Amino acid sequence: MLYLGDQFPNFTANTTDGEINFHNYLGADFTPVCTTELSRVLILLPGFSKRNTKVIGLSCDTVTSHVV
Incomplete structure (x- = not known):
């Protein structure tokens, strides 16, 4: 469980960039x-x-949903 002030776990992610x-x-x-x-x-x-x-900019949607 994460609390305010906790360091968010690191991750890599595919983005539009x-x-x-x-x-x-x-x-x-x-x-x-x-x-x-x-x-x-x-x-x-x-x-x-x-x-x-x-x-x-972070989103809960998929990368492909943001590609125009």
Whole structure:
């Protein structure tokens, strides 16, 4: 069982941007967002990358359900 403050177990996952290792995002600040905010993040992604900032959006759905 996990509790607030526990470290979430590491995992790798196939994403729309290739495979990720979740613990590469440790220390990240997680905020729930809506789909319109996620689309704006995509537009701003070059600025995040320039600042060496990792962006991740998590979903309970399959990868293929998000491929347009």
